Amino acid sequence: MTIEGKFYGIGVGPGDPQLITVKAVEVLKQVDVVAVPKSRMDRESVAWEIAKGHCPSDIQLMELEMPMTSDEAILQVAWRNAATQILYALHSGKSVAFLTLGDPSFYSTYTYLLNLLKEELPSEQIETVPGIMAMAAAAAKVNQPLATGDEPLLVLPGIEGVDKYPEIPNLVVMKVSRNLPEVLKDLHESGGKAVLATRVGQAGEEIRELTEQEEAGKVDYLSLVLINRSV
Ligand SMILES: C[S@@+](CC[C@H](N)C(=O)[O-])C[C@H]1O[C@@H](n2cnc3c(N)ncnc32)[C@H](O)[C@@H]1O
Numbered sequence: 440m441t442i443e444g445k446f447y448g449i450g451v452g453p454g455d456p457q458l459i460t461v462k463a464v465e466v467l468k469q470v471d472v473v474a475v476p477k478s479r480m481d482r483e484s485v486a487w488e489i490a491k492g493h494c495p496s497d498i499q500l501m502e503l504e505m506p507m508t509s510d511e512a513i514l515q516v517a518w519r520n521a522a523t524q525i526l527y528a529l530h531s532g533k534s535v536a537f538l539t540l541g542d543p544s545f546y547s548t549y550t551y552l553l554n555l556l557k558e559e560l561p562s563e564q565i566e567t568v569p570g571i572m573a574m575a576a577a578a579a580k581v582n583q584p585l586a587t588g589d590e591p592l593l594v595l596p597g598i599e600g601v602d603k604y605p606e607i608p609n610l611v612v613m614k615v616s617r618n619l620p621e622v623l624k625d626l627h628e629s630g631g632k633a634v635l636a637t638r639v640g641q642a643g644e645e646i647r648e649l650t651e652q653e654e655a656g657k658v659d660y661l662s663l664v665l666i667n668r669s670v
Contacts, residue, residue, distance in 0.1 A: 444471065444529035446556055447536040448543045450570020451489040454640025458571045464493045466568060471533035473498050474525055476505040476548070485641065485661070486538035501528065501535070505548060507660075514551065522555040529560070542570045546596060546613055574611045577636035577665055580646050585609060585665070601625045601666065610666040620655040622664050627651045631668035637661060 447466050452458035467473065473494055475487045480502065487500075503521040506513055528535050539549040544567065556565060574594070578585045586592035586609045593607045597614030602625045604610065612622055615635070626633045626649060633649040637659045649664070 443532040444534045444564075446525065446529060446560060446565050447534070448549050448553060448565070448567040449490070449536045449538050450542045450568060451486050451538050451540060452571040452640070453541050453573040453576040454485070454489060454638060454644070455576070456489050456492050458576060458640060459489060459493065460568065460570065463490075463568050463570065466536055466566075467493045467498075468495065469534070470536040471499060472501050472528050472535045474501040474503055474521070474535055474537040476503050476521070476538070478505060478507045480504055484538070486540050488641075489540075490538050499533075501525070514548075518548075518551040518555060521552055522559075525552075525556065526559055529564075539570070540573075542572045543567050544569070545572050573636075573639055573661075574613070574663055574665065576639045577634070577646065577663060580636065580639060581634055581665070583634070583665065583667065585611065590669075602628065605629060608667065608669040610664075610668075612664040612666065614660070615662050615664045616658040616660050619658050619664075622666070623649065623651075623653050623655050626666070629668055631666060632670045633667075634665045636663055636665065 449463045449466060467490055475484045477484045501524060505517050525535050539547045543549045590608050592609045593604055594611045594613060595601060597612055597617040600621050601610055601612060615622060622633060635647055635649050637645040638661045
């Protein structure tokens with residue numbers, strides 16, 4: 440069967456509706472359907488909050504339930520359902536923009552969807568539009584570089600110990616709600632500077648330097664830590 444509509448994976452940036460690219464806005468203005476992942480159907484989508492001001496008021500919304508779980512079986516079902524709904528719209532000749540927070544190629548569940556759609560669509564019918572990553576927005580907020588000159592930068596997904604890489608001067612810990620105690624232990628042992636950035640560009644934004652004496656309390660899922668050991 441010929442599929443006429445085009446699929447777009449849109450990075451909407453970290454939170455501030457002004458930190459979305461001109462290209463993403465152009466796509467949002469001309470697509471037929473905007474697909475919005477939601478962790479629960481009764482919750483607002485952060486990605487939609489960012490994008491909605493850039494979309495025509497009568498845009499067709501496709502809400503897709505994506506449970507916050509690491510259970511592969513549950514995720515597989517959710518992504519298959521999402522792919523089926525999107526393919527149905529594309530088969531009807533509609534173009535679809537799927538929204539994803541930050542950049543689509545960076546620790547994004549968009550990849551699951553993309554892999555499923557790649558099995559069904561020719562590559563010219565899929566376009567991924569990059570977005571500003573949360574770590575770039577966090578670094579900008581504190582007017583600090585992520586890395587300079589010949590320095591390496593290591594990005595960790597919040598499961599591995601940051602102490603495994605004592606020689607790396609710059610680290611970013613994503614999903615830090617899972618391992619803040621380790622980050623604090625490393626900070627205590629290696630010194631340096633660590634900035635905890637929560638909900639950058641969103642309501643409830645909080646950005647502060649961590650202290651060595653800090654108690655590891657509960658941290659919002661949308662948090663990351665920027666570490667600079669060379670200060
Ligand atoms: C699944 S990853 C998505 C990353 C996203 N694709 C990006 O380019 O930044 C989710 C993690 O990104 C980070 N994150 C996303 N948005 C954030 C924000 N606005 N403020 C702080 N951290 C954020 C947090 O570490 C969160 O646990």
